Amino acid sequence: MTRPIIKTETKNLEIPVADGEGDRYSLRMGPQHPATHGVLRVDLELDGETIVACTPQVGYLHRGFEKLAENKTYTQTLILTDRLDYIAAMANNVGYCVAVERLLGISVPPRAQYIRTMVAEMSRLCSHLLWLATHALDIGAMTVFLYCFREREVLLDLFEELCGARLTFSYPRIGGVRQDVTTRFIDELQRFLDIFPGRIDEYETLIDTNRIWLKRTVGVGKVTGEEALALGLTGACLRGSGVDYDLRKHQPYDAYGLVDFEVPLGSDGDIYARYRCRMEEMHQSARIIQQCIDQLPPGPIIGPDAPDLVMPNKAPARLEAGTNAYGTGLIKLIRDRDPYLAGDVYVATEVPKGELGFYFIADGNNRPYRMHIRSPSFIHIGALAALAKGELIADLIANIGSLDVVLGESDR
């Protein structure tokens, strides 16, 4: 039975207006307010400048990825994950590949694991730099913005050197990665790592003890560890409240079990604690990348039992079906492997925003029967109402920035 979308009676939405009678009034912030980091709308019930009730509205970017994924093969779905958290697309790609590998029982060669760990951490740096830039801009520290973008640019250039894309990479593959790293890439990355810790110190001199920054962040948006856990906060938002939960340590994937790093923890659970956690995480990410470069083992970059959708390492001059060095050429690229395993599995990875989980149900077909994406941003926005209640409207902006949400990931 199909269910056509039919026209129904539409209600005209009443737009609340402050009429000057009484102190309480409603305000709609967004959906494209510059400080809400995307198309997020927040309906506010205000008493003066104090928030009485706060209702976030999402869905403006809903593209139905879960439905789409049920109708695409595992490899085709990879490009959808780029569009989840488009600020750290590489981390999503890695998360997706790790999940599918666990589901289908595919092994990954060590070199590919190290490369994926490396690029996932670069992605974390990209995301945290953009977070710091815009979060500081929201609170009023304009200078940090350009400083952060200076380093982010270097990282994006490195990604371009690696895979030709700057934003939507689709670089990892199920069972490995698409191409090997070049010596030039490693050299440039090493040069970046040599200067980067100094650059973090530079950001810190700008805002770490800045009086305005402290007034806007210390004691604002406070959440205890238990509350944060009940609200489903993950990533730096949870660690800022002192709960030691990092999937890279709890359920290590790729090469995270083989490298040495620490998980920074806060204790106060306010915006400043989350800020400190992310700053420390950047130091740790740089450490992980350095170790990946030092330990990078030789060997193949894609496993033998990976699905056949693997691009050839050297592109042939002409790709014609059946006539080139790759046998059937493009036709080979979209052939499906047989048979697939059946079963269900939930695999989560630590992306810059928090815990990105994929719940797969496979029924032996070449496409998932069901794919659920547990996106940290969606749950963080759900927690916004609890955080912002009773605080000032200006602190709402600080809270949204501090939760580090991306609407592409929230709405899926």
Place this chain on the structure above:
Amino acid sequence: MESMAIADRLRAEFPDEILHSYLNQGQAAVVVRSGRIVDILRWLRTTETIHMDHLRSLCGVDNARRRGPGLARFEVVYNLYSIALRHEIRVRAEVEDKEPAIDSVVELWASANWMERETYDLFGIRFNNHPDLRRVLLPEDWVGHPLRKDYPLKGKVEWSGMTELLEKTKNLDRFGFKPDGQATPKEDDQ
């Protein structure tokens, strides 16, 4: 604790509710009846040596085309994790086809609020005692629940709000723009 050991303890505690349990890729799962789901999850959350304090994900599943014996039409799947003890378990609660409904677990985890709203939005499974059960991702006047297997991937009719939106854009076109940035109605409209 081993994942299957948790499943066995759960079976001992709720013998009538657990239908079966299995292990897949090292992850244990139990299939349960939906009647006492809040009791089951509260027991998993509060029992000393199990202590599942983190609700990792909550999602619906439509089993209409899934191969396998004895599957109910819908399922609500809870993935639980214990941060302190580092073990996990998956609970699959069966929900019937006719007016699908299950009890809400918002009282246990506040984060379930939005996850249940999402499940209601995309599957049409109602959550009893939910404080604010509205659509979350789709517009409130949307018809149907897209993640059900009988919902088409591509519809034949536009969303009703779309015509309204296009109408609004047409109205905007009536306004010409002058270089000083002031929007003024065109003369022929007056």
